[in-house]
Amino acid sequence: MPEYYRQYTVTPAPSRIVILFGQEAPNGHRELGSAVALGAREPSGLSTRGLTKSFGGPPVVKDMEFELLPGEVHAIVGENGAGKSTFLKLLAGVHPPDAGQVAVDGVPVDIGNPTIARSLGISLIFQEPTLFPDLSVAENIFMGNHPVGRPLPFVGWQRMRAQAAELLESIGARVDPSQPVGELSVAEQQLVEIATALSHRARFVLMDEPTASLTPREVERLFAIIRDLTVRGTAVVFVNHRLEEVFAIADRITIMRDGVKVGTWGVRDITRDEVVRRMVGRELGEAPARPIASPGEVALEIEGLTSPGVFRDVSLSVRRGEIVALAGLVGAGRTEVARAVFGIDPFERGTIRLFGRPVRFRSPREALRHGLAYLPEDRQHQGLILPMSVAHNISLTVLDQLSRAGWLHRRRERELAQEQVQRLRVKANSVSQPAQSLSGGNQQKVLVGKFLVTQPKVLILDEPTRGVDVGAKAEIHRLIGELAEQGIAVLMISSDLPEVLALADRVVVMRDGRVAGELSRSEMSEEAIMHLAVGSDGRAAV
Amino acid sequence: MRRDEAGAAGQPLHLTVPRTEGRARAINRGLARFRDLGLVVAIAAVAITTAVRSPQFATAANLQRIMLDISLLLLVATGQTMVVLTRNIDLSVGSVLGLSGIVVGFMLKSHPDMAVPAILGLGAGLGLLAGAINGALVSWGRVPAVIATLGTLTVYRGLVFIFSGGQQVNPQDVPRQLLQVARPGQLGLPPMVLMALLVATAGWVVLRYTRTGRAMYAIGSNPDAARMRGLQAGRIVFLTYLISGALSGFAGVLYAARFATVNPASAGTGFELQVIAATVIGGTSILGGRGGIPGTFLGALLLGTIANALAVSGVSGFWQRAIEGAVILAAVAVDAVIRRQAARGVAGRA
Incomplete structure (x- = not known):
């Protein structure tokens, strides 16, 4: 067993909490107040402090303070690019954070890779399921974690299928464990992901836009499963764009904007209008609006x-x-x-x-x-075809006009490219420079040039x-x-x-x-x- | 197809499978089954037609020849199947076979009374080394598998010439105890055939019943997901190259036992194509993730039978190559159709 594993493995949640929730919430209605009170007495759940991540440029997630309590559904909302997905990936060990601290039950942990995250009970379910299309449902659930016998470490297929069937049954999923996952619908694949999380005894299930490609019926089904999970004491983070869904399932809402947390509210303490306002509410006056055009035909x-x-x-x-x-x-x-x-x-x-x-x-x-x-x-x-030169990229759409009998007129190609580079103020030393050596903005200008020549x-x-x-x-x-x-x-x-x-x-x-x-x-x-x-x-x- | 169509009222609350998908699924399953059955039918058809037309095909001596030929192919293809399952390829197997054959052959010139297990161990060890270099290049050097093993194909073949100085290993250099490996033993089968069957069976067990074997499938099926699951893709891909190399080296010794001659220019040259052909014809996807040893066994059997049938019928070697190629294309085409059907089943919903 690798060193880190022993170092950071934390004992599973006190089962007491699970029982407590089970008793208090026979119908799946959670009382958040008691969870908070419990959390205050004894730290339990997942929390982050000052979590920051950038990919070279400005931080995508900045100083993120977040708290996830057992048995709650915590929605994270925000515009495209607000940093929600990146934040989840930090928690799941996909990316290492640049700064900040994650704690599980109050104990600081270092989530260096997805395996550690899983051993801590954290499971991330992506918007597009990341499964093995060629392998069966049962194998997908247990991949990397196959039940094996003793003394020979052979995979017990029957046992695996039976356990998979049991897990799927427990979330009410009607999926054949021996069917290849590539043949399932996206909704069914998500159920497989959830079963996988359960097979790891996940305490914290992070879902990144799980409803994006589901039908309303499938969304309903998913929500029933989420409610069931929370009754068992599992905490769910639910990233979503659709506010009606957020208000239907979440206990608390955290709003992110430009990588920063705007705040966290109980779902009854905030209206949809306010959520929208806070999602976009940045200081205006960035760029003056263009004068209104007088459009033609x-x-x-x-x-x-x-x-x-x-x-x-x-x-x-x-x-x-x-x-x-x-x-x-x-x-x-x-x-x-x-x-x-x-x-x-x-x-x-x-x-x-x-x-x-x-x-x-x-x-x-x-x-x-x-x-x-x-x-x-x-x-x-x-x-763009990145390894090709700026000139070749620009001329690509008009090669017909630049050539005679199939032979390219190289001088005209250069002239045309130079013309565009000047017009668009592309910062390039020469038009024979490969496109990949330019900055993103200049690449974009070359791309514009490529289409302007048509x-x-x-x-x-x-x-x-x-x-x-x-x-x-x-x-x-x-x-x-x-x-x-x-x-x-x-x-x-x-x-x-x-x-x-x-x-x-x-x-x-x-x-x-x-x-x-x-x-x-x-x-x-x-x-x-x-x-x-x-x-x-x-x-x-x- | 999402939210609007699927919400037909009054249905019980469970995930219903759209009709088009069910159909694609049925086609897909049908084709996959057709594929295995098709191989068996093809093998039987070739064998029966040839047996009717040429009396020397169905003789004990000829059947034994087929089995000996297939043994070499099956051994090396077992390793190759593992490599291909992880979405990689090992093009150097023919050169590794030649290298092992020539080194062992020269060794036997000076030490003619080496024991057979030692000779086999030496060959396999050499192959293991060659495989380790391939694996290191692919897993840690991040060189694309085709390029890395195309390079080592040439390098290892070069080593064969350097080591042998262009001299070949002649029948009088190969000691009796080694030649026995390719002759019928107590069970009526040459030990070499038993070894190949044993290795293939072991390969099947590894791929089907060990975590490592299942991880090979997972890595080939979706490398990103494999990483997310904490599978150590680098190590496992390295391991497949070790196995492929060791089996190729092992096969090099058996090549010397079978033919009693190891020519530096021809031993194992072009063998990689037959090996990959057997793998792909057997249904192992060149894109990784699906296939396995039973298919590879059938693939090797089909190739061996066709080659022998053509030879027995007096068809020229050039035609043999062309027909082999046609069989590979047919197999890959069937694979592509299966993939496309599967993809359509998924895309129809997205």
């Missing part, structure tokens, strides 16, 4: 666009010279709509019109030829400033403004609310694959957008 018009299970009845329009923001939470279907319009993914119903003419692109190549350009969110994998009339930008520094961000904003002034219709997908407020003439907000609403410049505010995005206005999610 309708350039791009989408009507009733539907792709089952992905997005539904999406309608919006963008005029020449106008910047329309497409806001919403991650997973609301914004990128999927853009990909469908650009001809990357198919869609089932709906019409797309470019300058009044109905179009349906079967490939990005066709879309580009019709004057539509799409800058993907993931620069590194979809946008002389697009409609430009779709997907998170144009994600991961770029403040200076480059301002320049990219200026650039987007200039493009609109030149008469290009811009549709900008952005999760960065200040960016949306600074640039957009209108904003269309999506939620759960549908358009939740549209706001004009005068109606726009971070709160208004967030209300539509999380569905806190009381309307049903779909």
